[in-house]
Amino acid sequence: MKAYHITSPTGLSALRPVELPEPSPATGQVIVHVRATSLNYRDHMVITGTYGKLHGPLVPLSDGAGEIISVGPSVERWRVGDRVVGLFFQKWATGPLPADAFQHALGHSLPGMLAQYVALPENGVVAIPGHLSFEEAATLPCAAVTAWNALVTRGNIAADETVVLLGTGGVSIFALQIAKMHGARVIITSSSDEKLARARELGADETINYRTTPDWEKAVLDLTDGAGAEHVIEVGGHDTFPKSLYAAAVNGTVYVIGGVGGGFTAEAPLRAFIVRNVSVRGIAVGSRNMHEAMNRAITRNQLKPVVDRVFPFSAAAEACQHLQNGAHFGKVVITI
């Protein structure tokens, strides 16, 4: 079968097409014929070598959607033909994050989804909402569950609250859709007025161009009568973290999710924590329970993930390059 491997992650060229033996299902496993995958910034980090060490060649990508084509002995939950996605964390079913969760994550510790066929335990996949295509479903496991975990599971978002979103990448656009699904107010930033216009079409209430308004945190305070936002989805890291703290309301929360802007070390102005009683919470994707809850909400509200662009399997490196360029709005998909 076709797949990609990373052996020595030193740049996008590390992504090499390979021919691998087709897997067959062990006890409790299903074989998924992967039809579409999606890219996350983490995948970019894995491929370019900034995420962590590899222990031999790795099939990358945490997110993939497909069809079950065979089931191993004792599998009870699935039948051939079921449409599923793989869970980011293969062994986090419910409750708080297990200490060893990252040792069972697709696309880094475990082989990922950029392959024609993958073998997963029956509890490592979840059903795809009926109204979604494989391309759409492939966007869910990492970015959408992360946004859901932050805003809904941990954030208990409600219609009286305001959410600040940084940029228009995968997590931010899902957070926009999930926040609007709960009646909340959304303020979103971007360097592109065109992207901000598209965000408005998706329901964003307020937009800030951070190129023309570099002190966007002050703009957030202005837009909220000085109060700030109850929720800030912090995907930027170094360049945005201190501003995110200042954009948060008294008793508000900043969810630390990524480091797209300048990396994962940031300056923390501690008095901003104390005098405004702000919390910062790390968010590590989410559990199967969260994914399933999100699916119910997506189905009921007929949410459609925003697919920025679909690349063919042969153009996986170009897809990564597209993500690296930051020109996308929503999710970048690779079909298989």
Add this chain to the structure above:
Amino acid sequence: MKAYHITSPTGLSALRPVELPEPSPATGQVIVHVRATSLNYRDHMVITGTYGKLHGPLVPLSDGAGEIISVGPSVERWRVGDRVVGLFFQKWATGPLPADAFQHALGHSLPGMLAQYVALPENGVVAIPGHLSFEEAATLPCAAVTAWNALVTRGNIAADETVVLLGTGGVSIFALQIAKMHGARVIITSSSDEKLARARELGADETINYRTTPDWEKAVLDLTDGAGAEHVIEVGGHDTFPKSLYAAAVNGTVYVIGGVGGGFTAEAPLRAFIVRNVSVRGIAVGSRNMHEAMNRAITRNQLKPVVDRVFPFSAAAEACQHLQNGAHFGKVVITI
């Protein structure tokens, strides 16, 4: 000024029009020219003598909306012309329910809103959302805040969850609107197919006629693949409480709010609590903070309260009779 008094609460005839001296504002008080009031089942209980003792003649009704026509010394929050409603609990600003809250509730311990002019402390009123008329705003203080407190403040309702509503009275219809505002699924019961059709127009996902389906709790289980509902807004009391417990999901919550159906003593099947880990929570309207949060959500989402029928001041007793008949859908309003 015109007002109504109850002296001896023994039935709707206890409601007597009276002429009272017009109030003038003490330090920290505002005078509200009441333009509209709304009825709650509690008012009916107060008037008919099933709510509690009176200590002398009482102006009834907790809910009223109007305009500030004068402000006393040291008032800082309001100006003449501001449109406000009175808070149900005059001294519950934030945090959990104070032990003495009911000693400062409008329309029973304190004089209520069924009068042309009322004097209230400046912290005893909140602003009316701009898009609402006085008639619409008058429906908020008791029923809407109760629904908000249950589903949002205590319930943290989310779009993956299901809410069961009993009947189409004030609290239930607000709960329907608030649940849909948060993307949740709503199952509602009524004895009238016509009311159920109207509930569907407001967004209800599923309807159950409890006359033709007396075992409506089983219908709830059927509609949820046996899972039950995460939230049940229990307004019925004696006749519905045990069924509400059975309609709740494992780890679900039944919010005890009223006793419209048969009174406030019910049978509690305790094993239903234990084996399904169900919680029952009493809900006592809500705080000023909750009311203000709800107002933000109402404004942002342009929610319009459902006014069943508007009665003139002179027909207050007819309005109560209309409520007693149970023929209403949403809120019954009396203008002044």
Add this chain to the structure above:
Amino acid sequence: MKAYHITSPTGLSALRPVELPEPSPATGQVIVHVRATSLNYRDHMVITGTYGKLHGPLVPLSDGAGEIISVGPSVERWRVGDRVVGLFFQKWATGPLPADAFQHALGHSLPGMLAQYVALPENGVVAIPGHLSFEEAATLPCAAVTAWNALVTRGNIAADETVVLLGTGGVSIFALQIAKMHGARVIITSSSDEKLARARELGADETINYRTTPDWEKAVLDLTDGAGAEHVIEVGGHDTFPKSLYAAAVNGTVYVIGGVGGGFTAEAPLRAFIVRNVSVRGIAVGSRNMHEAMNRAITRNQLKPVVDRVFPFSAAAEACQHLQNGAHFGKVVITI
């Protein structure tokens, strides 16, 4: 091996000694040589036929402690010689109660611990705190975890709060010890002054003899300056449930755990819920995570379970009779 069976649960005589084949460990299983078991009111209900239907002969009792004498293939967590107890719920590891938890509970849906040897999945047992004997450890799985779940996991008990305990059975005495471990105030009831004196020795701050003070809920209010208790551990059911509601503080919680006094149907005075904002929460024992957290606390604070009396294996029926008589203080143990 020796064991007991119930075939037709119609009374304590239903408990019959049998000789059964010794189990051997399947993949992922361990064999526990059971050295001590303990009795819960639920076991009494199972044996006397008031708990639920049996599907064939059943080895009763959820609680047992012993030593691992062999491990099956692929077992990773345990070695021969490890001292363990069985988990009440074999498949509730973490997070909220699973809907199917009771289908995997020892001593009713699954065979129980009143046998010389039992085979359990490796995740179905937890280690015994080092300072406890088998007799002491056998008291933990049902009663202690229930008390921990109520007061700590769900109740977040703190040193400023008051707990009301009904009687001196297993759950109440563990709740007493756990409450005192967290610095809280304990008020306990009993019909025996001698038992109340023993409760005082264990740290109870206040005692009420409910025989001489039948309105014990009023005594609770007196002892708390009218405030009531933040936590009431409701093990009594029919006879005590309404009183427990009245003994609860505004915003307090009644944990529904049992029906020792008059059964599982009780009258619910709904206005007590509403005007005092009281919550009632069903508690169904607890998860492995809760059990392990409790074990850490027990070890650190060197808590010793209170063993009322130890019966030999041959006297299992007498042990049940002793429990039925209600003469015990703490836990009744049967050695094997």
Add this chain to the structure above:
Amino acid sequence: MKAYHITSPTGLSALRPVELPEPSPATGQVIVHVRATSLNYRDHMVITGTYGKLHGPLVPLSDGAGEIISVGPSVERWRVGDRVVGLFFQKWATGPLPADAFQHALGHSLPGMLAQYVALPENGVVAIPGHLSFEEAATLPCAAVTAWNALVTRGNIAADETVVLLGTGGVSIFALQIAKMHGARVIITSSSDEKLARARELGADETINYRTTPDWEKAVLDLTDGAGAEHVIEVGGHDTFPKSLYAAAVNGTVYVIGGVGGGFTAEAPLRAFIVRNVSVRGIAVGSRNMHEAMNRAITRNQLKPVVDRVFPFSAAAEACQHLQNGAHFGKVVITI
């Protein structure tokens, strides 16, 4: 009356004794004859000019205990002779931190307690637990309430959990006592073995000398089998914040309270948030409700604050110098 003033806060010499007119009580006020005050690091910052601007001469210090010697009109809660402390936040009664809380804080925005007599609103003081002297009670308003807010109100500390404390200043020693009151495990650091020995006498389970073990966060992991601590009370700021993050358990919380070590700007290693799901919460002292709850716990458990040293009124500057030297263990008190 005698008092101290700061006019130009540029160092400890800024603290100048002055003679001020004795206050008399306005409506709703009480006059407290201050008998003892205590120092917090914040007071040191105020006096040395690193806390914030002054608007004219200021009486410093947030913490003071004394006796009510007169009450103004309409005061209901207090009588002459009542023993009270002032609340750090004069207008935070209950619920979450109000946005304007710091505008009503003693000893900076409002005049403080380093004076013979102070006038405070009747809701601005709380009773002193009966077993405490004025010197002991004067230590409570800032440091003890901060520790209580972090560990109990927000942290829901329980007996299965571990707390890490940095140094032996006021907040840390109260946190030690409060943690032990709830049965938790305490790991404490200091540069002095003598102080660590004293901490052990107070119940600390583990001690780390951070001079001999600069990587104390690794020592915390070693002492917890690699798990880390559920709660870290972060008083150090710049020098300790990143280490505190690494010492926290998966799903643990770091409470940001101070910047004793190197100031309030720190480096935040964001991946430590994400992969371990750690939360950082700012803590701003606490509300009257928290103070009252803490008092109940202190009374019930007969907790005695640890007074390091008592200075006479005339030696206020020496007391501040003593705090600055960092030689103290617990709280530094100034009598009046």
